[in-house]
Structures are given as C-alpha cells and as structure tokens.
Amino acid sequence: MRIALFATCLADTVFPAAAKATVLLLERLGHEVVFPFEQTCCGQMHVNTGYQKEALPLVKRYVNTFSGYDVIVAPSGSCVGSIRHQHAMVAAACGEHGLAADAHETGARTYELSELLVDVLGVEDVGAYYPHRVTYHPTCHSLRMTRVGDKPLRLLRHVRGLDLVELPGAEQCCGFGGTFAVKNAATSAAMLADKMTNIASTGASVCAAGDTSCLMHIGGGLSRLSSEVGTVHLAEILASTESS
Template identity: 60%
Template sequence: MTATPTSAPGLAPAAAADPAYRGRPGAGTTVALFAACYNDTVWPGTPISTVKVLERLGVRVVFPRKQTCCGQIFTNTGYAAEAIPLVRGFVDTFAAFDYVVAPSGSCVGAVREQHHQLAERSGDAGLVREVAAVVPHVYDISEFLVDVLKVTDVGAYFPHRVTYHPTCHSLRVAQVGDRPQQLLRAVRGITVVELPNATECCGFGGTFSVKNPDMSISMASDKARHVRETGAEVLVAGDNMCLMNIGGVLKRQRAGVRIMHLAEILASTEEDPA
C-alpha cells in the first residue's frame, strides 16, 4: 500500500530526499498525517509539531487534504448511520498509505474500535474489507515512534517539570501503554513526575461533559488537584480535548500550569523551544 508522491499533496518537503536525513531512523519512510478534525480546527500547533518530529527523524510526511472527521462523535452520540459515510471517506483517503499517523489516541482508538462495527452495520462487504485493510496501518504518534521507528530519543529538549495524564481512550482503547512516558523520559533536560491517580478519567468524555456538567466539573477538579500536587509546570497528554477540560479548571484556579500535547514537547529543541 505504499503511496506514490501524487497520492496526496505534501504538507512539507520530502525530508527523506535530503542527504542530511540519510541514516536517520525514518529515512525512506512515508506517512500520511491524520490530523484529527478538532486539532486541525482548534489546535493546529499539534499536527504541525507532529510533522516537525517526524521530519527530524527523516520521515516524509504528506497531508491528504480531503481528510475529515473519523466519525467518533457521531457514533458516540448514537448517530451510527451518519458515521458510515465518514468511515468510507477515511478508508478512501488513507488506503494508499503504509502508515497513517495521528496525534490523538482518542481518534486512533475510535478508528480501531468503531470502524469495523460501522462497516459491518453498513452491510457493504467491500467497505468491511477496506476497513480491515486500512485500520492496522493507523498509529498514534507514540506508537509509530516507539514500535515502527524503534526510537524513544527524538532529539527533543524541554528543561521543565512535567506530569503526564494518560487519557482514557489512549490507555483503554488505543492501548498506547507506557510509550508516551518512554518518549518523555528520553527528552533532554526534562523532569517527569508521576501523576497521582493518573488513570482516573478527567471528566471530558466527549458529550459526557455537556450532558453531565456537574459530574464532569467534579472529575476535572479532582484531576486538577492531583496535577497541582505534583508541582509540575506542565501537564502533558496525547489528546487535546482532555487537556482542554483539565486546563480550564487549572486556569480558573490560577494554578500557573501550562497544558501541552506530547507532540509539542517532542518537537521542542534548544534552537526552537516550545
């Protein structure tokens, strides 16, 4: 399923073609960036940071411009029939690529868990086959770096005290395990402190936070309290929506804690600090 150069318009130059990148872990590898619609709309710095990290390692990154939502929000709120066209769009967009990389454990988890179910529901045997072919090639950025490129030290520099929140979907659905922590611990200058009760939900849960605001605020407040207990300067996670939820509480509390996506820290260097 290797993509040709014309499979998708490039987001950035083909780093693998530059002699300076030869010998790097990702040299000769092409990936399609699955930005995730909420990142593309609200947090474009996250997919941009993802590209920076991948290109630093010699990977050629392309951005298929026809990509859109993976359908998770429709599926989670009971609109499965409306999500099926988005599944068709996803496989049509990414079928040509050997690797599809996303800075979102939640969206990667949704593709893995929900796309099979939705394809079966559609009754379209062709779509079932296409989903089965594409889904195994979809990776969270932490999985791609650790499992495919076999690297944990990506050349990052971030001299700050951080704590990591493993989001529910990245931990339980995408099952990224401790890969994000492996990457963080390899960052030069960083101090990583354990977050108490780290695996507890932050209270976002997509529309859960809208339908159950009081409970969501209570859960986010508990999470924010644990973050403050660590003395961390920065809270890091692999999903921006969860960071938004916790970060909103921290901001109202004037806690002075920054929220940052994992990719942003990995993109940080002495020459270009985050």
C-alpha cells in the same frame, strides 16, 4: 518512510500546534510526511452518540483518503481508537461488508504518535529538549482502546532537561468523555476537580497528554482557577529542541 498525517478535528480547529509538531518531529527524524487534503472527521462523535448511519460517509471518506498510504499517524489516541475499533463495526452494521474489511485493514495501518515512534520507527530518544517540570496524563482512550501503555512515558524520559513527575491517580478519567462533559456536567466537573488537584500536587509547570480533547478540558479548568500550570500536547514536547 512516507507517513500520512491524519490531523483530527480538534487539532485542525483548536490545537494546530499539535499537528504541526507531529510533522516537525517526524521530518526531523528523516521521514516524509504528507497531508491528504480530502480528510475530514473520523466520525467518532457520531458513533459515540448513536448516529452510526450518519458516521458511515465519514468512514468511507477515511478509507478512501488513506487507502494509498502504508503508514498513517494521528496525534490522538482517541481518534485512532475510533478508527480501529469503530470503523469496521459501523460499516458492517450498515451492511457494507466490503467497506468493513477495508476499514479494518486501514485501521491496522493507523497509529497514535507514541506507538508509531516506539513500535514502528523503533525510537525512544527523539533528540528533544524541554527544560520544564512535567506531569503526564494518560488519556482513557489511549490506555483502554489504543493501548499505548507506557510508550509516552518512555519517550518523555529521554527528553533532555525535562523533569518528569508521576501524576497521582494518573489512570483516572479527567471527566471530558466527549458529550459526557455536556450531558453529565456536574459529574464531569467533579472528576476534573480531582484531576486538577492531583496535577497541582506534583508541582509541575506543565501537564502533558496525547489527546487534545483532554488537554482542552483540563486546560479550561486550570485557566478558570488562574493556575500557572500549562497544558501541552506530547508532540509539542517531543518536537522541541535546544534551538527551538
């Protein structure tokens, strides 16, 4: 299968390993992965802060960039949620009804990594090997917008050598929420403290997630505590093998 990668802003600028791991994994499974160089931001941060008109050019760019691909994947439940649930809405609100229809259709072909693997490619055992004790943080957008459910956990349970431990209060927000962490810093910090306490209680050496934004927030907090717990994107775990 020929799959187009939407890398996302954070993967491009801060977490390139997540995008690289997505490509490595899919190619190992026998698929061709292409990277359209015209891609930029999906516009989520603009929409979430009320700048729908300013987001419209980014919606147009996404639709135009990925119009020729049957399957699009992004290592981010947050960005995929925005593409599916905001792009058509933004276009319609700006009077671009033709674009809205195209955005809806393009969004339907855009998948978060775990749902692409499980729902589209029909695979749960990707041949990964990762000999660490891991706990998984299910990010808000992946649960509530993209609705990936337990797909990431099903994939992790098949990883050889991995000791998967349940995260208490797993579905509670880590406190990032984009600009929420900036505008409501005290509340965000309190939410993060609860999340880090729960992570520490598992005895895991790694906290995994499917969104780099949450990993950045949690990882920053753990670093400030001089914690030995690391943060790793789901794609990096699934791309790991015994020979890595």
